[in-house]
Amino acid sequence: MASLYKNLIAKKLARTILSNYQHGGLQEIEAAIQSLVKVAPVRKEKIRDSQFTVSLSQLTKCLRGHIVNLDQIQTDGNLDVKIDHDLIHFKTEPAKLAQAVLQDVKVNHINYGYMGRTNGSQKHVCVEFSSPNVAKPFHVGHLRSTIIGNVISNFYEAAGHRVKRINWIGDWGTQFGLVSLGLMRFGDVELLKQDPLLELFNVYVKINQAVAAECGTNSESMSPTYQEGMALFSKLEKGDEHMMTIWRMIRDLSLQELNKMYQRLGVHFTHILSESEYHNRTQEILERLSQKDLLLYDSDGVGYVETEIKGVGRATVVKSDGSSLYLTRDIASALDRQEKFSFDHVHYVVEQGQKAHFIKLVSILQKLGVPWANSSIDDIHVRFGRVNGMSTREGNVVFLRDVLDEARTRVRDTMLKKTSTRASQDDMEKTADVIGVASIILQDLKANRVADYTFSWERMLNLKADSGVFVQYCHARLNSMMTNCGVQPSDDIDISCIVKDDALMNIVLHLARYPEVFEYSLDSLEPHHVVQYLFKLCHFINAAYTSCPVKGEPQDLAQARLFTFECAKQVLQNCLLLLGLKPLDVI
Numbered sequence: 255m256a257s258l259y260k261n262l263i264a265k266k267l268a269r270t271i272l273s274n275y276q277h278g279g280l281q282e283i284e285a286a287i288q289s290l291v292k293v294a295p296v297r298k299e300k301i302r303d304s305q306f307t308v309s310l311s312q313l314t315k316c317l318r319g320h321i322v323n324l325d326q327i328q329t330d331g332n333l334d335v336k337i338d339h340d341l342i343h344f345k346t347e348p349a350k351l352a353q354a355v356l357q358d359v360k361v362n363h364i365n366y367g368y369m370g371r372t373n374g375s376q377k378h379v380c381v382e383f384s385s386p387n388v389a390k391p392f393h394v395g396h397l398r399s400t401i402i403g404n405v406i407s408n409f410y411e412a413a414g415h416r417v418k419r420i421n422w423i424g425d426w427g428t429q430f431g432l433v434s435l436g437l438m439r440f441g442d443v444e445l446l447k448q449d450p451l452l453e454l455f456n457v458y459v460k461i462n463q464a465v466a467a468e469c470g471t472n473s474e475s476m477s478p479t480y481q482e483g484m485a486l487f488s489k490l491e492k493g494d495e496h497m498m499t500i501w502r503m504i505r506d507l508s509l510q511e512l513n514k515m516y517q518r519l520g521v522h523f524t525h526i527l528s529e530s531e532y533h534n535r536t537q538e539i540l541e542r543l544s545q546k547d548l549l550l551y552d553s554d555g556v557g558y559v560e561t562e563i564k565g566v567g568r569a570t571v572v573k574s575d576g577s578s579l580y581l582t583r584d585i586a587s588a589l590d591r592q593e594k595f596s597f598d599h600v601h602y603v604v605e606q607g608q609k610a611h612f613i614k615l616v617s618i619l620q621k622l623g624v625p626w627a628n629s630s631i632d633d634i635h636v637r638f639g640r641v642n643g644m645s646t647r648e649g650n651v652v653f654l655r656d657v658l659d660e661a662r663t664r665v666r667d668t669m670l671k672k673t674s675t676r677a678s679q680d681d682m683e684k685t686a687d688v689i690g691v692a693s694i695i696l697q698d699l700k701a702n703r704v705a706d707y708t709f710s711w712e713r714m715l716n717l718k719a720d721s722g723v724f725v726q727y728c729h730a731r732l733n734s735m736m737t738n739c740g741v742q743p744s745d746d747i748d749i750s751c752i753v754k755d756d757a758l759m760n761i762v763l764h765l766a767r768y769p770e771v772f773e774y775s776l777d778s779l780e781p782h783h784v785v786q787y788l789f790k791l792c793h794f795i796n797a798a799y800t801s802c803p804v805k806g807e808p809q810d811l812a813q814a815r816l817f818t819f820e821c822a823k824q825v826l827q828n829c830l831l832l833l834g835l836k837p838l839d840v841i
């Protein structure tokens with residue numbers, strides 16, 4: 255079934271029906287028609303179909319019984335309608351279709367694909383992502399969260415919703431006791447100033463090794479070093495001045511480093527919230543839970559809530575000494591955020607290993623009457639799989655910045671080898687960095703997010719297919735072709751010139767699908783649909799680039815082709831920006 259023209263045809267059919275019946279909203283009818291066609295957002299087969307069929311009985315059902323009078327469904331300028339018993343066949347001439355699609359891209363420009371997506375109601379959405387711990391290394395799970403959360407925020411914003419991008423910094427918890435102790439025992443102030451990330455990491459490793467050596471196969475709480483760390487944390491919880499100074503230093507140094515990385519990745523937040531701001535809100539949470547009769551205590555004085563969920567059971571909310579837990583701080587912050595912002599949707603972009611934690615959190619928030627907590631858990635906890643084998647030339651990876659640096663070096667080496675490289679020596683580093691980042695991001699986003707994937711430098715930097723390098727080269731090459739073709743763009747174009755160009759019609763039909771692919775990706779919170787769409791668009795552009803030249807062709811044909819390429823470039827740019835990437839004009 256041709257689902258390609260779903261949007262286009264749904265709009266036209268909706269208008270025809272509306273003009274005859276004057277009931278229901280246009281969008282409601284459009285949505286009804288669209289729902290009749292199940293979309294496979296990225297299909298492998300060649301798409302040349304320009305027909306579309308709707309069953310009349312299904313349509314009547316979707317319009318909740320409004321009768322559609324067949325005699326009054328008329329043909330409009332772009333669309334032929336034929337009625338055959340229960341079936342309504344729509345057909346459009348390729349030239350008219352091309353005209354409609356390209357015009358749509360041109361008129362909507364940077365907003366093509368995103369118009370009317372709020373369906374008249376703008377939502378207030380919270381996307382919490384990245385959320386690293388500052389006394390522990392930033393690991394690849396945080397990188398995935400950063401990339402996926404940023405893109406999901408971009409999706410909502412493109413669709414016209416209001417988004418709060420929250421980074422929830424893990425700056426409280428027992429690890430601070432241990433790292434502070436590590437700094438006292440092994441820390442080197444000079445090294446800490448020179449490279450805070452490296453020194454904090456070394457200290458973290460050494461202190462954990464000391465704990466492991468002492469406790470052997472017993473639980474870590476048996477280790478004297480661990481106990482000493484816990485005692486320091488307890489001092490910190492009580493507000494001890496000296497401990498607070500160390501804590502602040504670790505936090506500030508780590509945040510400075512994190513900010514450098516976010517800048518490089520092109521990621522931003524609207525709010526930085528910290529676990530530390532909520533550790534002393536425990537009493538308040540306990541009171542709210544007691545008011546609803548939810549708080550229970552075990553014989554050791556540990557406070558918990560019974561989730562009544564099979565396999566999940568109790569959710570501990572307070573330790574026997576009255577101190578908070580990761581879960582307690584999450585509850586406190588969620589309630590606070592809801593009071594301040596009153597969200598319609600909340601998404602926590604966190605690795606799937608924390609599934610049980612989020613089931614507990616959402617269950618408690620439901621019991622406390624937070625409205626968004628009634629959405630499905632899969633919608634709230636946006637999970638993702640693991641990355642295997644991420645390593646640099648030197649061996650196992652420790653820091654994200656090493657991976658970013660290596661990506662930049664590898665891209666720069668490729669650029670130096672290529673004779674077509676036009677970027678100046680000065681620009682080369684910057685350009686290579688942008689391409690390296692794009693490659694890391696697209697490798698991460700190209701498959702279903704819950705799937706684990708294996709990191710591969712070769713695949714990630716493949717010039718010929720489906721990588722960040724590939725799409726950036728496609729964009730730059732298109733840009734250079736357009737500026738050097740010697741043809742002036744015109745407003746008066748006879749688009750029928752391109753219908754015989756299979757390669758260009760493939761582009762047109764692909765462009766027509768962008769709105770529905772975007773919508774599908776947003777609804778499922780699965781950026782890979784847009785990524786796969788982007789790769790396919792680049793393949794179509796590359797194919798057309800060789801078979802349908804612009805330079806040296808008769809004026810009419812050259813202009814019609816150029817116009818098609820311009821629209822392709824627009825959608826390519828829209829995809830790149832949506833995915834948080836910077837389109838490069840010159841490489």
Ligand code: ARG
Pocket residue numbers: 382385386387422423424584602604
């Ligand atoms: N800082 C946590 C960690 O690294 C992730 C936080 C996820 N978000 C949340 N609201 N619990 O494990």
